[in-house]
Amino acid sequence: MKKGVIALLFVCLFAIAGIWSGVVYAAEEIKVGIIDTYSGPPSSYALDVLDGFKLAMNKINAGGGILGKRLSYVTRDDKFKVDLGLTSAKELIMRENVNLLVGTINSAVSLAVSDLAKKENIPFIVTYGKSSNITGAKGHKFVFSMNENTEMIGKAAAIGLAKRPFVKYWIAGDDYEYGHAVADAVWNHLKKIKPDVQLMGQSWWKVGEPDFTPYITSILSAKPDAVIVATGGAGCIPFLKAAKNTGFNEKIPIYMHTATELSTLRPLGLDAPEGVIGTANYYFYYPETPENKAFVDEFRKAYDRYPSFGSLIGWCTASFIAEAYKKAGKVDAEQFAAALTGLTINSPIGNLTVGQFDNQLMLPMFMGVTKKVPGYDFLIASDIVTIPPNELITTAEEIRKAREQK
Amino acid sequence: MDFSSTISASGLIQQFLIGLSRSTILFIVSSGLSLVLGVLRIPNVAHGSLYMLGAFLCYSIATLVGAGSTGFWVGLALAPFCVAFVSLVVERALFSRLYDREHLMLLLFTFALMLLCRDAVKMIWGSEYRSLAPPEALQGSLSAFGMMFPKYNLFLLSLGPVVAIGLWFLTHKTKIGKIARAAAVDRDMVGAVGINVSWVFASVFVIGCFLAGLGGALVAPTQNINQGMDHTLIMEAFLIVIIGGLGNVWGALLGALIFGLTDSMGILVWPQFSIVFPYAVVVIALIFRPKGLLKATW
Numbered sequence: 001m002k003k004g005v006i007a008l009l010f011v012c013l014f015a016i017a018g019i020w021s022g023v024v025y026a027a028e029e030i031k032v033g034i035i036d037t038y039s040g041p042p043s044s045y046a047l048d049v050l051d052g053f054k055l056a057m058n059k060i061n062a063g064g065g066i067l068g069k070r071l072s073y074v075t076r077d078d079k080f081k082v083d084l085g086l087t088s089a090k091e092l093i094m095r096e097n098v099n100l101l102v103g104t105i106n107s108a109v110s111l112a113v114s115d116l117a118k119k120e121n122i123p124f125i126v127t128y129g130k131s132s133n134i135t136g137a138k139g140h141k142f143v144f145s146m147n148e149n150t151e152m153i154g155k156a157a158a159i160g161l162a163k164r165p166f167v168k169y170w171i172a173g174d175d176y177e178y179g180h181a182v183a184d185a186v187w188n189h190l191k192k193i194k195p196d197v198q199l200m201g202q203s204w205w206k207v208g209e210p211d212f213t214p215y216i217t218s219i220l221s222a223k224p225d226a227v228i229v230a231t232g233g234a235g236c237i238p239f240l241k242a243a244k245n246t247g248f249n250e251k252i253p254i255y256m257h258t259a260t261e262l263s264t265l266r267p268l269g270l271d272a273p274e275g276v277i278g279t280a281n282y283y284f285y286y287p288e289t290p291e292n293k294a295f296v297d298e299f300r301k302a303y304d305r306y307p308s309f310g311s312l313i314g315w316c317t318a319s320f321i322a323e324a325y326k327k328a329g330k331v332d333a334e335q336f337a338a339a340l341t342g343l344t345i346n347s348p349i350g351n352l353t354v355g356q357f358d359n360q361l362m363l364p365m366f367m368g369v370t371k372k373v374p375g376y377d378f379l380i381a382s383d384i385v386t387i388p389p390n391e392l393i394t395t396a397e398e399i400r401k402a403r404e405q406k
Numbered sequence: 407m408d409f410s411s412t413i414s415a416s417g418l419i420q421q422f423l424i425g426l427s428r429s430t431i432l433f434i435v436s437s438g439l440s441l442v443l444g445v446l447r448i449p450n451v452a453h454g455s456l457y458m459l460g461a462f463l464c465y466s467i468a469t470l471v472g473a474g475s476t477g478f479w480v481g482l483a484l485a486p487f488c489v490a491f492v493s494l495v496v497e498r499a500l501f502s503r504l505y506d507r508e509h510l511m512l513l514l515f516t517f518a519l520m521l522l523c524r525d526a527v528k529m530i531w532g533s534e535y536r537s538l539a540p541p542e543a544l545q546g547s548l549s550a551f552g553m554m555f556p557k558y559n560l561f562l563l564s565l566g567p568v569v570a571i572g573l574w575f576l577t578h579k580t581k582i583g584k585i586a587r588a589a590a591v592d593r594d595m596v597g598a599v600g601i602n603v604s605w606v607f608a609s610v611f612v613i614g615c616f617l618a619g620l621g622g623a624l625v626a627p628t629q630n631i632n633q634g635m636d637h638t639l640i641m642e643a644f645l646i647v648i649i650g651g652l653g654n655v656w657g658a659l660l661g662a663l664i665f666g667l668t669d670s671m672g673i674l675v676w677p678q679f680s681i682v683f684p685y686a687v688v689v690i691a692l693i694f695r696p697k698g699l700l701k702a703t704w
Contacts, residue, residue: 203677221417
């Protein structure tokens with residue numbers, strides 16, 4: 001009997017100690033809730049982001065953490081669905097007590113979570129959602145974007161394409177928000193810079209279209225000077241494949257935003273078409289600076305593959321979080337958000353700054369042309385032209401207008 | 407309204423042939439679906455997943471054998487048989503135990519099979535995109551009379567009649583085919599004359615799945631091989647089977663031709679709204695022939 005009581009006492013003691021240490025432990029860490037698509041085709045991008053995040057996080061923690069606290073994360077799979085993303089975000093805030101939210105590759109999910117973040121006063125850093133509404137018309141002080149948006153893509157493409165002699169264009173793309181947003185942005189900016197361009201026609205296919213050959217042959221018979229292809233994610237690969245099989249790239253110049261990105265070119269191996277014009281925010285082989293080389297080496301050592309743009313996004317997200325908390329001096333949502341606005345860090349591709357007016361990370365854009373280069377078992381970008389961030393940013397005036405119109 | 411103003415005769419022929427090659431794939435896959443539907447009376451929802459499995463297996467075998475043309479040919483030859491083997495195991499171990507249950511149970515089973523296949527593919531191959539090159543002899547395109555045809559599409563085009571004749575031979579000239587056709591009409595009677603209906607069902611199911619695997623292996627070099635490829639196809643395959651007449655293999659051929667050709671022609675004529683064309687034709691076909699264009703076996 002007595003033994004039983006003592007045992008019970010011990011159990012209680014351990015339980016209390018456990019809870020107490022748990023509380024202490026929780027206070028000793030900064031917890032990031034990451035919502036992203038970890039199932040289905042978009043997951044390869046989400047995993048690149050996560051690995052980049054982990055790489056920077058481990059380095060931060062090895063160096064003593066942030067304000068003496070460890071950086072940690074929990075992930076939730078939104079399965080590319082708005083309702084699931086939103087419930088995960090709520091759950092992360094209420095049950096996991098995360099200090100801030102990070103995610104996601106789906107623009108619609110990003111917008112929904114951003115809305116919640118505004119209501120709950122919790123910072124939200126968008127990793128891969130590319131809608132310009134996130135930091136534009138629907139932006140607020142708690143939402144930040146770590147990747148390029150459709151407006152920036154449009155401006156960069158227009159600047160690059162205007163230098164080429166094309167006049168008659170054809171637009172083709174995915175029949176959903178990203179496709180139309182990219183196509184509109186490219187076309188509107190191109191017409192501003194070069195008013196004599198003509199639009200010969202458009203083709204729109206459903207998302208997940210498996211075979212592009214009939215679309216390509218129909219564009220070939222229209223004979224435009226160049227084609228603007230507005231397809232993202234999974235569509236890029238079969239499109240480039242069909243372009244190679246039909247010899248499309250040899251007959252008509254193609255511009256496609258992500259055509260030169262590693263995520264697109266790596267799966268195609270040496271079967272990707274050459275001469276396709278593409279824009280990207282990151283190449284592991286350009287710029288050839290010691291910082292970039294160090295990042296590539298570290299990433300390869302940790303994950304045995306080359307880092308993609310997604311990896312850079314993840315790395316930047318963790319690094320910005322650390323710097324913003326250090327600048328704020330304490331773990332507080334309001335002060336963190338205020339500190340992150342306008343913050344500059346030194347990244348593998350040089351200094352990067354979060355925009356003052358819209359909280360949009362000001363990334364440079366690189367325009368290149370796909371090419372086979374010895375030493376790589378996939379194509380890489382060549383003839384790279386850098387378009388600096390100050391030519392791509394949305395002005396304070398434009399932001400104000402967009403937010404008023406809403 | 408933005409009709410393409412310059413549609414030349416050569417453009418038309420080129421588009422027609424591309425459409426035909428697309429129809430070939432649709433025919434191969436939907437004929438398998440139709441065969442299973444006709445004999446087993448089950449809409450096999452997992453048909454698309456087996457098609458996906460065929461594509462992934464073709465990719466894996468091709469990369470395992472080695473780069474270059476032989477890898478692809480070995481993959482193309484083996485992948486459909488691997489899919490058929492998987493389906494045989496599934497049929498004998500699980501599916502055959504459900505034949506005397508009600509219909510809904512069988513439908514639920516194929517649905518479960520679809521989910522299992524999807525997760526199995528994710529576990530085995532991961533979520534990265536895969537890509538397979540066509541064999542060297544079939545890369546690039548042939549140009550003639552100002553037209554241009556990708557060689558691989560011409561190869562697909564030539565396979566269509568081979569599969570159609572093979573299916574005709576199988577269903578009309580072989581014993582198993584004749585029994586299967588009889589079982590489609592009256593399965594109790596076939597059982598009553600002393601034929602093991604269970605094995606007939608198994609063989610038809612396996613042949614149907616073989617065709618799904620073949621379709622998957624054949625499209626592997628034309629698109630990216632990923633987890634989403636099953637549900638895009640299964641939708642189209644069901645539509646084709648429905649407009650062709652449930653369970654009628656020739657209906658599947660007709661349906662595939664209509665679907666593939668209206669799709670590619672729509673893209674040429676009105677590219678901005680081309681998505682609508684094949685579905686509009688399905689609606690029109692069903693208004694006039696609600697039971698499908700050819701006689702349904704149901």
